[in-house]
Amino acid sequence: MIIDTHAHVTGPMEIYEYFRGFSGTSGGGSRPGKFEMTDEQIEASLVEHLEEVGGVGTDLQIIGPRPWAVPTGDRRQALVMHITQQINDMIARCAKLHPDRFVAIGALPQAAGVPIDVCLEEMDRCVNDLGFIGFKINPDPGEGALETPDMGSEYWYPLYEKMVALDVPGLIHGGPFRFSREPELGYFCTEQTIAAFALLRSRVFKDFPDLKIIVGHGGGYVPYQVGRARAFRLNEMRRDPSLESFDESLRRLYFDTVLYNQESLELLFKVAGPDRCLFGSDKPANGSVIDPATGRSLNDIKPMIEAIPWLTDADRYAIYEGNARKVYSRLSVTAKAV
């Protein structure tokens, strides 16, 4: 079975146009009502998605919100909450319409400069009422501003506590990028790398040994920079011998395979270990473009993994299915197909 752990649903575009009308407004106009949509509208928005994903042999996708779905840089918490709830409701309806193809993770109503506690109630609703099995975490809700500390900070502890209590993992994934000097391509990987390095040098996994975090897009630049990271850690260990090695720290995180390049995947598997990597394709998205060299879409990742000669059958099972089942422990409770 192939479980794709990195995917986003769009839903009917009208919902985003509706919300867009409220960003930049103030006063009474900043309180949108509920956006009504029919099952037929949702189904129509899923046709191409389901065809593309089915076409590469994926059995089940763990779907979350589009990265830009929630305007986390907005300080109006009530507006952010309202949009987040409606996005989560829409994702839940997609999963309900196709329980054999989709299982959902939720958006968090994060807002720049606001304590993370604002997310907790919505997390309960998503897991207990909507059957979600995890969350997408935006590591930089301030969109380049400094209001939100890095993910190694105690600012995030109420979120981690709730994730452990609900037994749900979090996928670190970049969000909207209004203030970034680099748009989506570099911004997502950069913020995911900043989040991962911050977690790796923090006490977070000592304080929350059961916390499960997946770093999106193959861990950003972390695998490529592992040599320098080892050097920094070894120097720190000379001052404080109680510290663990960087490689030990690295094995506390999980990573997905959204890399679109066999050599990059090999490096990830070698550095992090196949037992820490979850199959993910980000399908459909910009990687759906056809690679002229192969005639396949760049986010058709299974053939790249199949071509790595040193992976064992057990490694491949872990990457395609086993690790997802372990990390998303609520999967077996919720998904119809597993």
Ligand SMILES: [Zn+2]
């Ligand atoms: Zn993504």
